[in-house]
Amino acid sequence: MQRVLTVETPQKMRERVRVAGWVQTRRDHGKLIFIDLRDSSGVLQLVFRPDDAELYQKAEKLRPEWVISVEGAVRERPKGMENPELATGTIELPVEKLEILNESKTPPFPLDSNGLEIEEELRLKYRYLDLRRERLQKNMRLRSKFVQAARDYLFKQGFVEIDTPLLTKSTPEGSRDFLVPSRLHPGTFYALPQSPQQYKQLLMMAGFERYFQIARCVRDEDLRADRGFEHTQIDIEMSFVEQADIMAMVEGLVLRACETVGATIKTKPFPVFSHVEAMQKFGDDKFDLRTSGEKEAGTLAFAWVKDFPVFERSPATRSGWTYSHNPFTALGPEDEEKLLDGRDIGALVSLQYDLVCNGAEVGGGGIRIAKRPVLEKVFETLGHSKEEIRELFGHMLEALEYGAPPHGGIALGVDRLIMVITGEKYLREVQAFPMTSGGKTAVMEAPTEVDPKQLAGLGLEMKKPR
Numbered sequence: 491m492q493r494v495l496t497v498e499t500p501q502k503m504r505e506r507v508r509v510a511g512w513v514q515t516r517r518d519h520g521k522l523i524f525i526d527l528r529d530s531s532g533v534l535q536l537v538f539r540p541d542d543a544e545l546y547q548k549a550e551k552l553r554p555e556w557v558i559s560v561e562g563a564v565r566e567r568p569k570g571m572e573n574p575e576l577a578t579g580t581i582e583l584p585v586e587k588l589e590i591l592n593e594s595k596t597p598p599f600p601l602d603s604n605g606l607e608i609e610e611e612l613r614l615k616y617r618y619l620d621l622r623r624e625r626l627q628k629n630m631r632l633r634s635k636f637v638q639a640a641r642d643y644l645f646k647q648g649f650v651e652i653d654t655p656l657l658t659k660s661t662p663e664g665s666r667d668f669l670v671p672s673r674l675h676p677g678t679f680y681a682l683p684q685s686p687q688q689y690k691q692l693l694m695m696a697g698f699e700r701y702f703q704i705a706r707c708v709r710d711e712d713l714r715a716d717r718g719f720e721h722t723q724i725d726i727e728m729s730f731v732e733q734a735d736i737m738a739m740v741e742g743l744v745l746r747a748c749e750t751v752g753a754t755i756k757t758k759p760f761p762v763f764s765h766v767e768a769m770q771k772f773g774d775d776k777f778d779l780r781t782s783g784e785k786e787a788g789t790l791a792f793a794w795v796k797d798f799p800v801f802e803r804s805p806a807t808r809s810g811w812t813y814s815h816n817p818f819t820a821l822g823p824e825d826e827e828k829l830l831d832g833r834d835i836g837a838l839v840s841l842q843y844d845l846v847c848n849g850a851e852v853g854g855g856g857i858r859i860a861k862r863p864v865l866e867k868v869f870e871t872l873g874h875s876k877e878e879i880r881e882l883f884g885h886m887l888e889a890l891e892y893g894a895p896p897h898g899g900i901a902l903g904v905d906r907l908i909m910v911i912t913g914e915k916y917l918r919e920v921q922a923f924p925m926t927s928g929g930k931t932a933v934m935e936a937p938t939e940v941d942p943k944q945l946a947g948l949g950l951e952m953k954k955p956r
């Protein structure tokens with residue numbers, strides 16, 4: 491018999507159906523056994539009566555998280571027994587046939603709580619069980635719906651979805667790279683992408699004009715509640731546009747995706763602050779515009795911040811300057827002249843814009859430098875020698891000489907956006923298989939040592955850890 495989902499059963503009154511899923515709870519009420527059966531769509535109440543002794547004895551064995559398949563005819567619950575909180579709360583299934591598909595050991599922690607009381611490492615070791623809890627099921631489904639809405643929106647706006655390589659050259663996104671040794675070219679390394687920044691710019695040079703990718707980015711950063719080694723971003727790049735065009739497109743996209751998952755937005759269009767204004771007003775370029783009432787109601791308060799300084803002082807670089815956001819971000823015409831003349835370096839303003847929501851940075855992007863001498867000058871100002879510039883960025887400089895269109899883009903952080911929408915405080919509540927705060931992967935507990943033969947094949951040898 492064809493299986494139906496529990497959520498479909500209210501439409502099948504008095505029909506015989508087969509449902510399958512996990513035993514959520516078992517309640518023995520005198521002569522009756524009630525089971526809440528959980529599947530991906532929700533929960534359905536099953537009833538076992540003692541008339542059929544064999545069936546009843548089998549039902550007595552059932553324990554939480556066992557996997558079963560049952561058949562019976564859907565009927566109304568007796569008066570007064572309805573549960574208005576459940577989609578199937580007016581009906582129940584008196585079971586006529588029970589098949590036990592699999593047993594389960596007792597889970598190492600309760601699955602019917604919100605899970606926040608359980609120790610992180612234990613939750614992540616058994617993440618496949620942890621994910622069975624309602625809160626995480628909701629978060630992951632909301633995330634999927636959000637990304638789908640964003641994708642649909644971008645396709646309607648004429649964007650092309652394009653994958654870029656995972657094994658690549660280090661991108662100067664400001665973090666440490668994860669390196670991957672090459673077997674074919676011993677002694678050399680790929681880097682996992684900190685973002686598809688250079689590839690998406692190359693795609694503009696390739697003539698695609700509107701690119702997006704739901705991109706995984708990998709950065710070896712210090713781990714925090716809202717920052718992991720890996721994150722997902724809606725990565726976007728457009729040609730023949732100005733700052734305002736990109737901001738307007740992104741605003742439409744963010745509104746659509748947020749409203750699709752039922753979020754309320756405080757102010758539309760999003761307010762815009764200059765970096766100086768934001769620092770004066772809020773003392774930070776990530777700020778929260780919500781009133782306490784709005785915080786309680788889960789409202790989203792988006793805002794743009796723009797006009798960031800191009801360079802910041804840094805003791806760590808040869809020139810004493812580092813970039814404040816992204817070395818590829820363009821400057822307005824006047825500041826570009828000053829840069830080329832080497833004047834007022836500390837006061838130069840970039841065409842960078844960040845999207846802030848409820849105190850978190852949820853996106854950032856900019857108009858890009860499309861002229862070789864300007865990009866060269868930025869790298870020189872950062873203290874790179876001509877040799878280093880050629881070595882690290884020669885490919886980008888060369889590409890700019892073959893008719894690069896004016897272009898710009900943005901990356902929206904999916905994990906952070908889902909965190910603000912759901913009101914979660916930790917990344918691990920919105921990612922399926924997050925790292926522990928100590929940097930171990932969920933369930934598999936990587937990183938692990940590898941066979942010395944594998945290392946030898948890569949031309950590597952492990953020094954004894956000091």
Ligand code: ASP
Pocket residue numbers: 663684685686687726816854855856899900901
């Ligand atoms: N590459 C930047 C980032 O990942 C985003 C961008 O400028 O488009 O933060």
